[in-house]
Structures are given as C-alpha cells and as structure tokens.
Amino acid sequence: xxxxxxxxxxxxxxxxxxxxxxxxxxxxxxxxxxxxxxxxxxxxxxxxxxxxxxxxxxxxxxxxxxxxxxxxxxxxxxxxxxxxxxxxxxxxxxxxxxxxxxxxxxxxxxxx
Amino acid sequence: xxxxxxxxxxxxxxxxxxxxxxxxxxxxxxxxxxxxxxxxxxxxxxxxxxxxxxxxxxxxxxxxxxxxxxxxxxxxxxxxxxxxxxxxxxxxxxxxxxxxxxxxxxxxxxxxxxx
Numbered sequence: 665x666x667x668x669x670x671x672x673x674x675x676x677x678x679x680x681x682x683x684x685x686x687x688x689x690x691x692x693x694x695x696x697x698x699x700x701x702x703x704x705x706x707x708x709x710x711x712x713x714x715x716x717x718x719x720x721x722x723x724x725x726x727x728x729x730x731x732x733x734x735x736x737x738x739x740x741x742x743x744x745x746x747x748x749x750x751x752x753x754x755x756x757x758x759x760x761x762x763x764x765x766x767x768x769x770x771x772x773x774x775x776x
Numbered sequence: 777x778x779x780x781x782x783x784x785x786x787x788x789x790x791x792x793x794x795x796x797x798x799x800x801x802x803x804x805x806x807x808x809x810x811x812x813x814x815x816x817x818x819x820x821x822x823x824x825x826x827x828x829x830x831x832x833x834x835x836x837x838x839x840x841x842x843x844x845x846x847x848x849x850x851x852x853x854x855x856x857x858x859x860x861x862x863x864x865x866x867x868x869x870x871x872x873x874x875x876x877x878x879x880x881x882x883x884x885x886x887x888x889x890x891x
Contacts, residue, residue, distance in 0.1 A: 668819070697878070706883045707879075709879065709880070712878060719877070720878045756819075758877060764825055765822070769817070770819050772817075
C-alpha cells in the first residue's frame, strides 16, 4: 500500500496570504489528522476528520481550518498567514478504530 | 492537565552501547502509549505501541518499551544502538475513548550515535 502523501513538500508564502495543504491517506483509512510541528512548541494537534466530519479539534485559532472529501483525502487551509505559522505540517491517517497513526513526510511552510 | 515529559532533550551514545529514553506522562486514566521516530525532514514512524496486556512491548528495529503504571512511565530501550538509529524520538499518549487521532506528544529526545 502507498503511504500517506502530502503535497506540496515545500511552500513559501508571505504574511497575509492564505495557503492550502493536501493530504491523501493510506487506502482504506477513514481518519485523517493534522499536526503542526515547530522547534519551540513541538508537535501540536490541529484537528481530525473521520468520514468527512470533524471529530476532534485542537487549540488553534479559526484561521486554521480543514475538510475531508468522500474519498478520505483531506485539505488544510490557513488564512491570513502570520510569521508564526511557519512550521512543518504533518498529516496522519488511521483506519479509525484505534490511535495508531501513520504519518506523511509533511509540508514545510515558510511565511516571510 | 494531560502532558508528556521527555526529560532528556539530547542524548549521545556510542555505537553498540545500550539505550534508554525516558518518558513520563500525566493522564486521567491509562492511555494508549506510543513511541515514534523522526529522521530529519521526514514524518514520524511508529516504533511501538501499548494498548493493554503485557507491559513489555516489542517494536520494530529492535526497540522495546515497558509500561509502568505506578511510575506513569513508558521508557524506550534498545540493547545495542546502531549508527542508523540517530534521529529524534517522540513519546505520545492518546485517549482510550477514541478521541479521534488526537495524540499528545512529548518534546522529543534527539539521539546522536558516536562511532
């Protein structure tokens, strides 16, 4: 089976812009989670989608949003980018029955 | 509050030496427990997990971890480290009531291996 695929691998944006990141889960996995990783804050949970519904949400502002499509692919959107949004954004999928997550390689976002 | 503590930010061991990475957690009940490894610029790979049963769990790449409820710990061990083990290691906890992909991670321990 192919692993979790995230696109693009790298992104450079400027403050105030918005960005959309994409994640294709492992075939058959219905749950997709998003994490933000920074040197200062470490790995922080953003949100999780299961069967197109947001099932859980972390403590991030409303500028961070996501959605999941019927084929389980997911997108994450960040509006009005700030310098502090620079991070590695990781997507993870799971079958949905337990918490064993399979991670993609991430999208490295730089906000200038 | 739920939290995971990895007391050692950076550890250096010689190749062939044994390794123990510490992890302590604070949680309302017995959580699911995980160890992940991350190589530079890459995502996280699951090394092992504890859900229930035997408190000593075996993982990939020769790693094992022991869950000690009385100490709220889940330390990762390897009897003989290889140079390819150099990476960052993360301990994580998840809720048993299906919190939907939400894991709480420790800050990570960076492992360097001396030849």
